[in-house]
Amino acid sequence: MTRIDHACQLIEFGEIRVLTDPWFTQTATYYPGQRTHLTVEELGSVDAVVVSHEHYDLDALVAAGFDLDTPLIGPGTVAPIARSKGFRDVRAIEAWEATTVRDLTVTAAPGRHGVHEVTFVIQTGGRTVFFGGDSLRVPELDTIPERFGHIDLALLPTNGLCVRPMNLQQAVMDAEQAAGLTAVLKPTLAVPQHYAFHSGRLGDQIITKTDRDPLHYADAVARIAPEIDVRIVLPGIEVTVP
Incomplete structure (x- = not known):
């Protein structure tokens, strides 16, 4: 796994390469x-893109000439x-539905966020990755080990994002909730994601409240x-799961 930023990772199972929640640009209130x-141009070939919800950066992929025949999987x-x-090969899957790309099986798992969200279990060659997207912790996620067996790598959001104009309604699991899910999943390796994001100086005061410290x-x-x-894992660091 190579971290790109936020919840955007490049996961490699041998020669099969999967890109998660692409994010390559920023806006006035949306900073990685x-x-x-x-x-995007430096990514090289990708076998599948998994997208947990609808506000990710597909425009950047298109503008940079990304191969639009690449399977894109999301809710x-x-x-x-x-x-x-x-995009010409779009696979819509909801919780516990699956699709295959080459020898890769991608199963949507439940999720909950400020918008409709799924998480993903990604498997091939006896290896299993859980990608938690931007989700809250929902009880159904506790069934993943029973359904899929051992998890090699768990990628979990940790910043507990709350929306200030909505009475601090929580939209992402926080550090304690992510740790509780980690204890249930029992992965070989756990990597936090979705923690450095912020809304800019003004946005952080009036739009979002987050915990940006992955050490928590x-x-x-x-x-x-x-x-x-x-x-x-900082951006650019490659991690090999034992």
């Missing part, structure tokens, strides 16, 4: 909070947006499930 490791709310951008997650896992290896 860390440098973006790669441009039903993402499918019409992707097709409107020109690492500390919580160390307390709740000390046997689990947690790594905080």
Whole structure:
């Protein structure tokens, strides 16, 4: 796995390459909070793109000449947006539905966010990755080990994002909730994501409230499930799961 930024990762199962929640640009109130490791042009070939909900950066892929025949997998709310951008192989799946690309199986798992969200279980060659997107912790996620067996890598959001104009309604799991899910999933390796994001100086005061310190997650896992290896991965760092 190579971290690009935010919840955007390049996951490689041998020669099969999967891009998660692409984000390569920023707006006035939507900052990744860390440098973006790669441009779209530098990605190289990708076998599948998984998108957890509908506000990710498909325009950047299109503008940079990304191969629009690449399978794009996401919930039903993402499918019409992707097709409107020109993607030609769009797979709409909802919780516990699956699709295959080459030898890769991608299963949508439940999620909950400020907009419709799914999470993903990505499998091939006896390896299993759980990608938590931007989700809150929902009870159904606790069934993943029973359904899919051992998890090699868990990528979990940790910033507990709350929306200030909505009475601080929470939209993303926080460090403690992510640590609790990690203890249930029991992955070989857990990596936090979705923590550096911010809304700009003004936006952070009037739109969003977040915890931008991934050490809070690492500390919580160390307390709740000390046997689990947690790594905080900066953009550009490649991690190989044992």
